[in-house]
Amino acid sequence: MASSDLEQLCSHVNEKIGNIKKTLSLRNCGQEPTLKTVLNKIGDEIIVINELLNKLELEIQYQEQTNNSLKELCESLEEDYKDIEHLKENIPSHLPQVTVTQSCVKGSDLDPEEPIKVEEPEPVKKPPKEQRSIKEMPFITCDEFNGVPSYMKSRLTYDQINDVIKEINKAVISKYKILHQPKKSMNSVTRNLYHRFIDEETKDTKGRYFIVEADIKEFTTLKADKKFHVLLNILRHCRRLSEVRGGGLTRYVIT
Numbered sequence: 001m002a003s004s005d006l007e008q009l010c011s012h013v014n015e016k017i018g019n020i021k022k023t024l025s026l027r028n029c030g031q032e033p034t035l036k037t038v039l040n041k042i043g044d045e046i047i048v049i050n051e052l053l054n055k056l057e058l059e060i061q062y063q064e065q066t067n068n069s070l071k072e073l074c075e076s077l078e079e080d081y082k083d084i085e086h087l088k089e090n091i092p093s094h095l096p097q098v099t100v101t102q103s104c105v106k107g108s109d110l111d112p113e114e115p116i117k118v119e120e121p122e123p124v125k126k127p128p129k130e131q132r133s134i135k136e137m138p139f140i141t142c143d144e145f146n147g148v149p150s151y152m153k154s155r156l157t158y159d160q161i162n163d164v165i166k167e168i169n170k171a172v173i174s175k176y177k178i179l180h181q182p183k184k185s186m187n188s189v190t191r192n193l194y195h196r197f198i199d200e201e202t203k204d205t206k207g208r209y210f211i212v213e214a215d216i217k218e219f220t221t222l223k224a225d226k227k228f229h230v231l232l233n234i235l236r237h238c239r240r241l242s243e244v245r246g247g248g249l250t251r252y253v254i255t
Helices: 004-033 033-089 143-148 157-180 188-200 214-218 226-235
Strands: 241-246 249-254
Touching: 143 157, 157 188, 157 214, 157 226, 226 241
Parallel strands: none
Antiparallel strands: 241 249
């Protein structure tokens, strides 16, 4: 046996002997009354430390769950922000534009000695007695558009349908402005239109607002083609209009 191997064996044996001595020494300490109290205190402190470690582990788990929830919330907010940006960049053209009339003035620009002038709002002018309201067709909503069967709307878009509604309203307003106009102020062309409108009315359209294809051609740029009739089917489906037939005419009644 080499000398190096013998030294390693001796070292190993000495280590084992040392461990046995330490174990016996600790065993003897446990039997001594003076050290037994110290060992009990150490045991109690170990139990307390163990409980603190358990609480710390639970707190770490809670913080991890909170962190995951915050990550999910952050991702959700990012998606909402992207949706808002998309809506902002794709506002339908038929929606009314909002104009801001109030101007912001910085405090440094104000003269403390100069009285602030408060502009009183202009009184609302009462409409003339002859003015009558004309019923218009409401625009369809996104939910209504999504509810239209795919075979019916084909490749038509939400904006295209509402653009047609805008044109139909244009025709309705133009027609009934003429009907509400005093006859004395009419020229020959307007008077001819007036008489046509009266002739097209029936007992089923009394008190209701309607147009015919001739009004579409007269007052709008729409063409009464196949695509137009597909759009009319969608508007009937969304309960925006109904049809009254008779005398070779189809009357599109605003509902």
